[in-house]
Amino acid sequence: MATQQIFSPLPGIFYRKPAPDKPVYKNDGDVVADSDTIGLVEVMKSFNEVKAGAAGKILRFLAENEEPVMAGQPIAEIDV
């Protein structure tokens, strides 16, 4: 098992939920497939999905819901 990071592809606001009143996409400890969406990044009012990019188990999120993020900033750690 190796630990990888999932990076934000874009600068913007990171969201862990598809909508404010919906549950989070993924929780710490969830098993994910590489095509699974783990969050959204809002860039200039357009919403972009962030994919896990690898199959594994999410160790923890590094970015909070609604946190401003930079492109390339790690937003989660995943055990692959």
Added chain:
Amino acid sequence: MAIKKLLIANRGEIAVRIIRAARELGIVTVQVYSKADKDSLATRLADESIEIGPPQASKSYLNQAVILEAAKSAGADAIHPGYGFLAENAEFAGAVEASGLIFVGPTAQSIRLMGDKVAAREAAASAGVPTVPGSRGRLESIDEAFALVDKTGFPVMIKAAAGGGGRGIRIARSAEEFRHLMPQAQAEALAAFGDGGLYVEKLVEGARHIEVQVLGDGHDVIHCFERECSLQRRRQKVWEEAPSPSLAPAVREKLCASAVALAQAVNYRGAGTLEYLYDDRTHDFYFLEMNTRIQVEHPVTEMITGIDLVGEMIRIAGGERLRIRQHEVRVSGHSIEVRINAEDPSKNFSPNPGTVSALGVPGGDGVRFDSMLYQGYTVPPFYDSLLAKLIVHDEDRASAIRKLERALAELNVEGLATTKSLHQALTRDADVQAGRFHTAWLEPWLESHAATLAAPLPTAKVAP
């Protein structure tokens, strides 16, 4: 009471525009800014600036309490909301006035009335302004809805009473689709807006978007003629002009008079815009909604009438009566505005924040560039993509299009992709040149011109 110190509760190019207008009136400016806008042009230009929170708009530009506190601590006597953010928030307008400050805009009551689309339609109908055939108010039952579409025919739009900006709209082309979509739309409206209220309107296909600028002082109202904004992508205007290339003079007179009648009926105060659909085959126009604020595309009206709309709205907020009479408002020439957005036309308009590494601004007679850019500025990713507006004015529409083409070639924004190439392609299009378009014209055009947009024209050789 004249305004002495004005707080600008907005950002971007409109904040710069408001600072300029205020300064010309001898008013001190206070710019509020989020952490992401510390280096913005507006923050740099204003006499004073106050940080109001983190980048997220919900925690800064939409935070009413913090903005009111900033106004108090700066000793401002008025707040200009710009457009977007809190500009059409009746609660905020009320709170500003309750704390003894001036809200540069209409009363909270006007904002509330025009913000409720059903109430606005009812107000229009009682002022004798034509509205799109459809429900007079909210539909109370599915039976009532069916009785209505028997009269209007299809296609119809089902709209959420509490929706906006194109959200919560469905189109039914047959009774069967209508039966299927109504309950779905009701459930969705309830989930999205906490209000399941719906109304139904006939869909006027091939219609143009025409809007009338008004100015009121709470007693009298004048119009400053119309703008046409039919070139839209995803219901966002990309190119606006004044006057409309499609209105016959007799229709223009009726349209503008109807706007004044409605604004007068609600004792409107400040700058406002009444939006209409216009069917150029039948010459029918239908009131859609009223925007109770300054609009992005206000400069084209300023260019053809010579009226400083932002300056006038500040004077009116300070207690002055209208300084201009209707017969003094005259149209001279033609003006076009194009929106320079941080979007890449060759990549399906994907947003493109970044740092402006070089900037060449077009100039010359009849060219205006309302912008938030400077060389070295990093455009933050947190807000909308509007960077600047390029506005031209010339003696007629054909000359204005040629001037726009010339000015676009001089515009050089390096470091991030912009919508410049879209506008260059539009200026060269035969339908655009002939004014042959409607609100659903641009999107299919974008699909068929994807190759043109992927290979932009070169920028004229100008100093950066």
